[in-house]
Amino acid sequence: MPPTAEHTDHSHLQLLTARDREWIDEVFATNVPDPGTCTPEQLEVMELRVRERYRMQRTRYLRMMPLLETPVVTDVMSRLRLMANSAIDSDMHQQDILILNGEPGVGKTMILRTHAGDEIRRLALHRSLALEDGHAPPLATFRPVLYVHLRGPMTRFDLMRLLCDALSWPSDTNPQRGLERAIQQCGVQLIIIDEIQHVNFDGKTGRDVHNIIRWMSNFGLRVILAGTDVDWVLNGAGTPAVEVAARNSRGRWIRVEVPKLEVSTRQQKENWLDLVYAFECRLRLANAPTSDGWLTDQFGLYMYARTQGYFNSLVLMINLAAAYAIDTGSETITRTMLDSIDLEYEVERQRVQRMALFDAGAYPVICEP
Template identity: 25%
Template sequence: MSEAPPQDIANPQMSLTTKEGWRAFVDENPDPPPSLPSGTVLDEGELESYREARIDYHTRSVIVNTPTIRGVVTTGRKRIVLNRHQVSARRGLIVSGLAGTGKTTAITQLGKNVEQITRRRSPNAVGGLPVVFVTVPPAATPKMLAGEFARFLGIPLEHRMSQVQITNAVCDLLGKLGTTLVLVDEIHNLDLTTRNGAEASDQLKYLSERIAATFVLAGLDVETSSLFQGTRGQQIAGRYTVIPSRPFGHRIRADKESWQALVVTMENSLRRHAHRPGTLVAMADYLHERTGGLIGSLSQLIREAAVDAIDSGTEKITKRMLDEIELDHAVQKTRPDRPRVKYARRPKAA
């Protein structure tokens, strides 16, 4: 019996919309399960432990440095610097695009990068909170939006607290904690054509004035929503730069090379014993047709196939296995009956 391979199967990740969950996300840097040397013998318990460690590893999304992430991180850090001495009308970012194009991943990677840099610059600082992450609830009211900030901070909300009291408590605490970046996801839930949506938009603008931080928003197709309409919309449009988050193209050579690089990164992250390097790259055209170039759908497809390969004991991903995986409805409805693309087969080794 050999020594069991090391493992570190974390508990389910806490919500990013609490400071504890956010800090856990920033601290997270999971190592892949080690590869077992040829001839390693494990008993039944060790084998099951190793199997579960690999499954847990494949349930984690692989972070790929996509053009969207690079653009958001680079531009976001510039905005933070430019806003350093601004007392009002600070400039922000809006990441806008279809579902599954990596908007939330992009803004959270910006936040993670900013917080890690802040920690390195001030290693002895205690109690600061460089980054805040909240989501806009559906049909949000001004009080609900302020409540999301309070929930992130862990501010106890008494039943009779007014919107003004909650807002003041949030702004005062964030000022003391030195927050420099506020991330707001699901911004499309602000419907400026409704009274609640318009008032919640005003609340967000007020918070951006009271809190000396750069605001970065993300949402579905924000450019075509009501967010930029009317007087309120003009104010938002005048302060925020929109960074589009698009599906990967596949028409010109540069697009195909970018897509292949994405597939290569995801393939290299896999931990399966019978996998032949280059298998997924050879299916790059098929994978694009299957996912519509959406990074979220590609991640689901590859990770689910990897888990299936471990569970079934085959330890390899095949096209038949990929064909059997059901993807999200957004991808399925745009390609209901299209013929599958044939992919290049790897030549057999001599």
């Protein structure tokens, strides 16, 4: 039977809470209109309120960039989708756990948020089909995906309370019981925990968190973790109980590497320049050159030398450069401006030496033909 209009629209998204629909719009930047580019003359005659509104609009348009395709993103997202598409919603089947490992600044969080958005939409469609077929369980509120970002040291109880809070569900002195009920009543199928390294995996807390994550997977939930230095997470030393918990996790956790971007081959160099060009296409500066690819051609490789391939550093550099151009009224980006921008401490180390090599045409890799 061919699909009907009812089956091909996006009515299933109405099953989601307004909060989740708004979050999806933020992740995919579907609620960010293009403010367009005005001329220097138009900018000059704008009255204060109009000019400030325009500044806010073009800043938001640049900052709210959806996830951009790079070889790293394509690889990691395909792994996440493969695991998602092979799963079924059943507490009779244990789920393996993916853990994304990468240095700070490689873009893990954006990848996770995008995957969460994809899964919220996909699982809403699945519930719509189940309702249509008459076998969807009643729920208090439909919240199929939880994404939480750890911001400091967490115990097992802290983690469970954080998850309950994300569902707007009360938790008492036994948060595991509350979390279990919340999961059942909200139809949760996927839990994503970012910055898992904030948990102290060396002691009793680590053992307890290993065990609660295993409980989630045994409960039929899919769990995705992300962090830095996951060797420490997976090989935590300590008491025999801690080592047993870590060993059990190693038997279930699937490690996925998220490296920084490289330019050691011609194709990798082209991929990097394509990434810079994607940002260039969202710049709305009144005095910027009109030639297509101006930012990429002039500063693409410079930006690699400055950021060393860390995605978050590239985002920071371009956003600060755009803000600088707007604030000073220059309305374009120059080398002097880029040189004045400070990035994260880690990528600024040995900056003087690296940029001297770059300017001399001797920077490794970049200057190879």
